[in-house]
Amino acid sequence: MLASKPLLPAGVAPDAAHRATLRASARAARWFGARDTCLIRALVVGALLSDRDGVRLHVGFATPAEGGGALEGHAWVTVDGAIVGGPEAAMAGRDATTELSISVRRRRPSALSGPIGGTL
Numbered sequence: 262m263l264a265s266k267p268l269l270p271a272g273v274a275p276d277a278a279h280r281a282t283l284r285a286s287a288r289a290a291r292w293f294g295a296r297d298t299c300l301i302r303a304l305v306v307g308a309l310l311s312d313r314d315g316v317r318l319h320v321g322f323a324t325p326a327e328g329g330g331a332l333e334g335h336a337w338v339t340v341d342g343a344i345v346g347g348p349e350a351a352m353a354g355r356d357a358t359t360e361l362s363i364s365v366r367r368r369r370p371s372a373l374s375g376p377i378g379g380t381l
Contacts, residue, residue: 271312278309279346303336306345311367315341321360338365 273281282305290297300320307318316338323333338345 270309273309273312275306275310275340275343275345278306282306282309298336300336303338306338307365310338310340310345311365313340314366315339316365318363318365319360 282302286295286297286302286305289295295301303318303320307316310316317340318336318338320336321334323335325332
């Protein structure tokens with residue numbers, strides 16, 4: 262029965278989740294004109310890894326260069342402090358003046374949960 266299948270796979274390795282997300286976001290951008298941004302990729306990787314402990318979504322903003330300029334921001338995911346996708350996936354070489362870090366954890370279904378996590 263389709264309703265009993267989980268929405269997200271369990272036990273995905275961080276590197277595999279990162280590679281799958283890069284492929285999927287590039288395809289979505291190419292096929293549907295979707296935006297391929299670091300925030301979208303971080304949200305997808307976080308969702309794929311949400312069945313494990315220690316997953317955090319980070320959003321950082323760097324100080325604009327002297328004389329103004331646009332605010333620069335970046336989003337990335339860590340698992341137990343290790344950056345998913347390697348150090349280049351974070352704000353390497355930039356001073357993050359403001360950073361938001363959110364724990365990502367999939368809600369465990371209860372006996373009263375419906376197929377999409379709604380309460381019956």
